[in-house]
Amino acid sequence: MSNLLLLLILLPAAAAGVCYFVRSSAVRNLTVLATGAILTLASLGLLSHGVFEPIEVGSILGIGSDFLVTVLDFALLGVIFFYGIKHKSILIQAFTAAQAVLLAWFEIVMVKHEAVPALAGDQLSLIMVLVISIIGSLICIFAIPYMKEHEEHLHLKKSRQPRFFFFLVLFLGAMNGLVLSNNVLWMYFFFEVTTLCSFMLIGHDATEIATRNSVRALWMNAMGGLAFVLGMMLVYMEAGTLNIAAILTSGNQTALMLTGLGFLCLAGFTKAAQVPFQSWLLGAMVAPTPVSALLHSSTMVKAGVFVVLRFAPAYAGSFLSTGVAVCGAFTFIACSALGVGQSNGKKILAYSTVANLGLIICCAGINTPLALTAAVMLILFHAISKSLLFLCVGTIEQAIGSRDIEDMRGLYARLPRTALITIIGILTMMLPPFGVLLGKWMAIEASADSNIFIVVMLAMGSALMVVFLARWAGSMMATREEGGRCESQPTLTRLPLLILCLGAVVLSIASPWIYNSLLAPWLGSAPFMVGFGSLESAHGTFVVVPLFLVLGLGLLYAVKAGSGYRKVKVMPPYLGGANSSVDGTYVGPMNGDVPFAAGNMYLGELFAEGKLTPVFNALAVALIVLMLGGAL
Known part of the structure; x- marks a missing residue:
């Protein structure tokens, strides 16, 4: 040993x-x-x-x-x-x-x-x-x-x-x-x-x-x-x-x-x-x-x-424990809000990382078996999905010379393999029945035993995170062009991406058994029972394997339903009656043809990084001082 x-x-x-x-x-x-x-x-x-x-x-x-x-x-x-x-x-x-x-x-x-x-x-x-x-x-x-x-x-x-x-x-x-x-x-x-x-x-x-x-x-x-x-x-x-x-x-x-x-x-x-x-x-x-x-x-x-x-x-059951939970929850909502206003792919992932780490720390502060289960689940699945996404951004940046998600619009048409893997990675961060969402559900359920302020911060932070992750995934699929041949990649680039992508999906399917074999013995008082591929507790049931089966059937149906859409006539976007005779343009000032362009909303006035960061920093310092002062 x-x-x-x-x-x-x-x-x-x-x-x-x-x-x-x-x-x-x-x-x-x-x-x-x-x-x-x-x-x-x-x-x-x-x-x-x-x-x-x-x-x-x-x-x-x-x-x-x-x-x-x-x-x-x-x-x-x-x-x-x-x-x-x-x-x-x-x-x-x-x-x-x-x-x-x-x-x-x-x-x-x-x-x-x-x-x-x-x-x-x-x-x-x-x-x-x-x-x-x-x-x-x-x-x-x-x-x-x-x-x-x-x-x-x-x-x-x-x-x-x-x-x-x-x-x-x-x-x-x-x-x-x-x-x-x-x-x-x-x-x-x-x-x-x-x-x-x-x-x-x-x-x-x-x-x-x-x-x-x-x-x-x-x-x-x-x-x-x-x-x-x-x-x-x-x-x-x-x-x-x-x-x-x-x-x-x-x-x-x-x-x-x-x-x-x-x-x-x-x-x-x-x-x-x-x-x-x-x-x-x-x-x-x-x-x-x-x-x-x-x-x-x-x-x-x-x-x-x-x-x-x-x-x-x-420190379980102490004021320090409550202070840790509040500090973590505050970081979760603050960084989720700051991530909404970003278009830089790496910066989006950075704010997402800090927010999810805050969620893990919040779970450590709540300090119940359910919260600790959520913390470890988040550590495991966040590590897989986030490493995958960072490697995808690096691959995309070297291919197109940019890490801005606006430049990734319609990426599927140019880099179909990398775009698809990136989208899967994003989905594993925000949708059920994937492991990260499972951990978040556990964290919010555990916060119900803490206090209402933590519940609200976790719920709002989760909603804000979905905004910027879904926006990014949607941008990459926003194309009317047929995906080309899969791009060539070095084996040592493609292999880690495929392994991490497969791992994020397969381990999510296996999450009930991961919990049963690795976490339940550590917790002593296990908050879940595993039954029919689901995690069952007094707080509720998270259906894992049955939901994956439904997801798989839905995916097969979608592929079949969309298999012939390339054969239909592609119509230009409807622009409120102002379409011109040239495809992809509309009638603009002086009756000129103006190219149509799509873009995301970043709500800069509401989620301005420069304005919010000093306020969030000051509040966080106050919370940390309160946490340490309460311990004394």
């Missing part, structure tokens, strides 16, 4: 070293492919083994594991501080120096350094390892042909791919280490590794905007790291242990303990880009698309929600 766990954590680090130091592109590509395959098999092997009690890791390469992590902690902080100096960021320097001083005091003076089992695995950890290892590996594989074309577009004299793949692959090992950690100090170390990796990847292209956004991401996440250290110190002062399993079962909810847990949640908020910290993740969209996909789906931001979820049992 120890060997399997270390493989999941250390193999990506070793593979990252190969990618960086061996400059052969063939060796690098083979290393990425082999690492992805091994991580996938290892994660499935860990799942087949099942949950396991916390285990100790004696030494790594002959060095005590706890001592090695401590040394690497300070080395990592030194690297981050160096970049703070390099980019002349006082905030990075201040937050990193404060972390180093507090961590030194904590390690030297406060901690007794008793033997703490370093790694543990419950159902939550196993699901996270699957998400990281499989989806993350597919994204890394997609990056192989993508980065080749990306660098050709930039006309680089010297390839930067060795450094790019170093941090991309290292990310996977850091995330596996974080979700498997049972020692708070280990979790903190991996938490900070993800901070450095994201900084390096966001600034990869070395343009002015990329550098500026990477620096912002670094100082915001360095602030989250400082909150983590403060929370860790306060929790240790009260609990007297670094053992996460012991902390979760202690039942200690003193003011000091809840304050420490509140700071840990604040660290999770920054990492998950919750309002008012969302700007770093929105800025990350300047990075190459595989970076965006990795950050938004299976790493980095999921580290934030994982921290909040991991410590949820320790």
Whole structure:
């Protein structure tokens, strides 16, 4: 078991070293492919083994594991501080120096350094390892042909791919280490590794905007790291242990303990880009698309929600728990509203990501078995659908030179395969009986046991999200032209897209059994019963398999009914009696022919990003202060 766990954590680090130091592109590509395959098999092997009690890791390469992590902690902080100096960021320097001083005091003076089992695995950890290892590996594989074309577009004299793949692959090992950690100090170390990796990847292209956004991401996440250290110190002062399993079962909810847990949640908020910290993740969209996909789906931001979820049992039933739920629900509705006014595909996905992360955090705050079920379901299915959509946007951008959804109008006529996969990905985000909608239904049902304000925010946020997702999908199908031949794509581009698309559908069909085998044992008090391919509870029944059967029959009927529509005469759009004699035009001013054009409404006056963001940020700060103040 120890060997399997270390493989999941250390193999990506070793593979990252190969990618960086061996400059052969063939060796690098083979290393990425082999690492992805091994991580996938290892994660499935860990799942087949099942949950396991916390285990100790004696030494790594002959060095005590706890001592090695401590040394690497300070080395990592030194690297981050160096970049703070390099980019002349006082905030990075201040937050990193404060972390180093507090961590030194904590390690030297406060901690007794008793033997703490370093790694543990419950159902939550196993699901996270699957998400990281499989989806993350597919994204890394997609990056192989993508980065080749990306660098050709930039006309680089010297390839930067060795450094790019170093941090991309290292990310996977850091995330596996974080979700498997049972020692708070280990979790903190991996938490900070993800901070450095994201900084390096966001600034990869070395343009002015990329550098500026990477620096912002670094100082915001360095602030989250400082909150983590403060929370860790306060929790240790009260609990007297670094053992996460012991902390979760202690039942200690003193003011000091809840304050420490509140700071840990604040660290999770920054990492998950919750309002008012969302700007770093929105800025990350300047990075190459595989970076965006990795950050938004299976790493980095999921580290934030994982921290909040991991410590949820320790603050259950407290005011802090309610505060976490309100903060998450507010982020959900705020970012759903901000997404309505966007036409940039990546920015739409970014706001959608932050909103859904807010929904997951809200579920952690509601903290009932039903809410926790919703949270884990959303983590799983959101990761699949969102990684698929980001990779689709990257593919479309390289094909048409734009990520604006207005430029994707009628995309099916030009790129039928990519357009169809993108539309399926969008549908899995917003329609029943797909997994993301199932998770949202569970979240709204769970919020009914909380308070009316959370119910309203979740319902309104869900409605707003449908607006901008449906608008995007409709635009791509808005064509009267017959779809051409499927576009040619490199195998390593097409394969991840097809696997993720198929996974989003097949796993949604299997969601009742996923719940029964993975989540029900973790929850103790299971809120659902599985019957006839449906999830049944006192709150209601979500019909999964029967609805998929109806959906399949409806699709077959639609295909048959529309099979002959190309043979009928295509009429121009009716323009209120003003059609001219030239197809596609209408009679305009001075009786001239004006071309007909279709476009979406973005309701800029109501959902203006520049006007709403400062207001939402101020409200979010007030809610966070109230959350931490209530813990005291």
